Amino acid sequence: MEVMWLLEIVDLSVSIGGKQVLKNFNLRIGSGETHALFGPNGTGKTTLLNVIAGIPRYTIEGGRIVFKGEDITHMSMDERARLGIGMAFQRPPAIRGLKLKDLIKIINPNADAPAILKMMDFTGFGDRDVNRGFSGGEVKRSEMVQLLAQQPDFVMLDEPDSGVDLENIKLIGEAINALTQKDQRPSLRTKSGIIITHFGHILEYMKADKAHVMLNGSIVCSGNPREILEQIKKSGYEGCVACLCPA
Amino acid sequence: MPMSSIEERANKAREKKALFGTDVDLESYESEAKPHEAVQQAEELPVEVKKAALDVGVKLDAEASGAYVQMDQTPVVAKSLFEGVEIMDMASALKKYDYLQDYWWKLVAPDADKYTADVAKATPAGYFIRAKRGMKTVFPVKSCLYLGSTNLNQRVHNVIIAEEGSELHIITGCTTPAHVQRGLHIGVSEFFIQKNAKVSFTMVHSWGKEVEVRPRTGITIAEGGSLSNNYILLRPVKTLQTFPTATLAGRGAVASFNTVIYSTMGNIDVGSNVNLNAPDTSAESISRVVSVGGEVIARGRMTGRVPGARAHLECVGLLLSDKGRIYSIPELDGQSKDLDMSHEAAVGRISEEELEYLMARGLSSEQATSVIVRGFLDVEIKGLPEDLRQEIKNITQREDLKGS
Numbered sequence: 001m002e003v004m005w006l007l008e009i010v011d012l013s014v015s016i017g018g019k020q021v022l023k024n025f026n027l028r029i030g031s032g033e034t035h036a037l038f039g040p041n042g043t044g045k046t047t048l049l050n051v052i053a054g055i056p057r058y059t060i061e062g063g064r065i066v067f068k069g070e071d072i073t074h075m076s077m078d079e080r081a082r083l084g085i086g087m088a089f090q091r092p093p094a095i096r097g098l099k100l101k102d103l104i105k106i107i108n109p110n111a112d113a114p115a116i117l118k119m120m121d122f123t124g125f126g127d128r129d130v131n132r133g134f135s136g137g138e139v140k141r142s143e144m145v146q147l148l149a150q151q152p153d154f155v156m157l158d159e160p161d162s163g164v165d166l167e168n169i170k171l172i173g174e175a176i177n178a179l180t181q182k183d184q185r186p187s188l189r190t191k192s193g194i195i196i197t198h199f200g201h202i203l204e205y206m207k208a209d210k211a212h213v214m215l216n217g218s219i220v221c222s223g224n225p226r227e228i229l230e231q232i233k234k235s236g237y238e239g240c241v242a243c244l245c246p247a
Numbered sequence: 248m249p250m251s252s253i254e255e256r257a258n259k260a261r262e263k264k265a266l267f268g269t270d271v272d273l274e275s276y277e278s279e280a281k282p283h284e285a286v287q288q289a290e291e292l293p294v295e296v297k298k299a300a301l302d303v304g305v306k307l308d309a310e311a312s313g314a315y316v317q318m319d320q321t322p323v324v325a326k327s328l329f330e331g332v333e334i335m336d337m338a339s340a341l342k343k344y345d346y347l348q349d350y351w352w353k354l355v356a357p358d359a360d361k362y363t364a365d366v367a368k369a370t371p372a373g374y375f376i377r378a379k380r381g382m383k384t385v386f387p388v389k390s391c392l393y394l395g396s397t398n399l400n401q402r403v404h405n406v407i408i409a410e411e412g413s414e415l416h417i418i419t420g421c422t423t424p425a426h427v428q429r430g431l432h433i434g435v436s437e438f439f440i441q442k443n444a445k446v447s448f449t450m451v452h453s454w455g456k457e458v459e460v461r462p463r464t465g466i467t468i469a470e471g472g473s474l475s476n477n478y479i480l481l482r483p484v485k486t487l488q489t490f491p492t493a494t495l496a497g498r499g500a501v502a503s504f505n506t507v508i509y510s511t512m513g514n515i516d517v518g519s520n521v522n523l524n525a526p527d528t529s530a531e532s533i534s535r536v537v538s539v540g541g542e543v544i545a546r547g548r549m550t551g552r553v554p555g556a557r558a559h560l561e562c563v564g565l566l567l568s569d570k571g572r573i574y575s576i577p578e579l580d581g582q583s584k585d586l587d588m589s590h591e592a593a594v595g596r597i598s599e600e601e602l603e604y605l606m607a608r609g610l611s612s613e614q615a616t617s618v619i620v621r622g623f624l625d626v627e628i629k630g631l632p633e634d635l636r637q638e639i640k641n642i643t644q645r646e647d648l649k650g651s
Contacts, residue, residue: 095601
């Protein structure tokens with residue numbers, strides 16, 4: 001049976017400012033799957049997410065990105081978003097004069113803003129300018145609030161747990177589970193996701209189906225999220241690859 | 248100042264160009280306006296006047312402490328709805344109160360330039376608003392200066408006195424209907440804010456593409472007094488130049504200027520000038536300019552003359568087109584030790600990062616730009632009653648303010 005991939009990245013090479021960041025990169029994510037992405041700083045994880053989102057600073061040197069069967073490699077950011085791609089930014093900007101609750105309404109006029117804000121314990125923040133003066137953890141909750149309004153089919157999470165205290169990590173994990181339909185039986189799930197995390201705390205509160213280790217712009221090892229995370233903790237990224245995915 | 252001396256000084260300044268702004272040919276405008284009929288209350292005004300007033304945030308039928316409406320040179324409504332506030336047309340007030348001679352042309356010189364001179368020579372028209380001692384109201388005095396005849400030189404002279412311990416809020420909308428092709432508006436305003444009085448003055452301008460505007464404003468603030476001055480210009484204008492000057496004359500006096508400009512064409516030269524002349528005074532001036540065309544000069548000048556004075560200037564501009572220019576001129580003049588004066592100025596484009604962030608949520612580039620522009624213009628103004636704050640927000644958040 002032919003597998004229906006929600007997202008398919010084929011031989012993608014990307015550079016920024018003349019420096020190659022992704023080299024013949026390949027990744028396939030099926031409907032209903034959530035993948036975790038590990039790797040040292042500067043290895044191209046954020047670039048990958050930015051390129052899938054369509055941020056225009058990057059040069060696509062080769063390969064393609066296919067989403068829902070459509071080649072989106074050169075599609076604009078907003079078109080991709082409307083097609084169902086959502087992203088929680090690692091360091092999102094503040095938008096002066098735009099209230100969070102107003103942004104929710106712009107993202108999705110049918111969204112139940114009060115319920116979403118309440119779910120993220122963020123009720124008082126609806127009347128504040130988006131991300132303005134928010135703490136590190138508050139920014140991450142703001143990202144989740146916006147994604148819960150957007151309800152993308154494919155959600156990308158760039159370190160959603162960095163700077164978040166333990167209590168709120170649980171909340172964020174719950175939001176990710178909701179976004180990726182982990183409350184439903186696997187066969188019924190259609191929404192997918194990819195998450196970048198350094199310390200993996202968040203994985204205790206959310207379900208990831210697969211994990212990958214990235215080194216120097218490529219995936220060098222894939223497998224069970226828990227096993228990979230444990231090996232990384234034990235022997236570092238390269239040690240993990242040597243142990244679990246020997247060449 | 249005796250009337251004869253005012254006239255004499257004005258005569259000498261007939262040809263005197265203003266320090267800033269383009270030069271206006273006064274001779275090319277009509278100085279005689281046809282009179283209009285006065286009405287008993289604002290509700291009876293012609294529909295087009297009420298509509299035009301609404302466009303500049305002046306809801307004449309909503310709750311107010313009073314109203315003043317001037318059509319061309321005729322005061323058609325001057326009515327107080329709150330016993331703590333007196334509102335009269337200027338000519339009547341000058342007749343009624345001899346003491347007004349001590350306020351008339353006291354803060355703006357009749358020979359400051361040819362525009363003030365021109366107003367000094369004209370029959371007085373404008374409003375006299377007096378908040379009585381200790382009387383406070385959050386309901387604003389609503390005023391509309393309506394320039395309804397093509398080619399007219401509309402001259403206005405206002406005097407505002409907030410007596411000791413009073414609280415007064417004024418919103419003035421100055422506007423022309425679409426059919427007025429060409430016109431000139433010169434408005435002289437003198438504000439006397441006495442001990443511990445609190446005043447907010449919000450002015451919204453909406454002119455035509457061939458209208459020239461020269462407001463001339465002087466303000467004095469006594470001990471413990473405060474002023475929040477807000478100026479909003481979002482519609483096209485041919486040329487406009489104003490540089491209101493406030494003097495903080497008594498201990499602890501406070502002045503705050505907020506300016507919001509959306510420029511599409513023309514030559515706009517605006518700013519504020521504050522003299523901090525007494526101990527513990529503080530002043531703040533914040534201007535936000537968006538230009539998609541036309542030239543905007545945003546000035547700010549603060550002069551600190553006594554120890555302990557605090558002043559902050561902020562001029563931020565978003566320049567969204569090659570057809571526009573934003574020239575930001577913040578000036579700080581310290582003349583004493585122990586001052587705390589600062590400024591920040593920035594002119595630039597919309598941040599790519601903010602644009603991309605909103606586009607990642609599905610907003611088109613145009614939508615995202617417009618959301619950012621409206622957010623930028625949404626100045627948080629302190630010290631205004633909630634209703635008035637909301638009015639200003641409604642004006643600055645109009646859907647038609649876009650990035651191009």
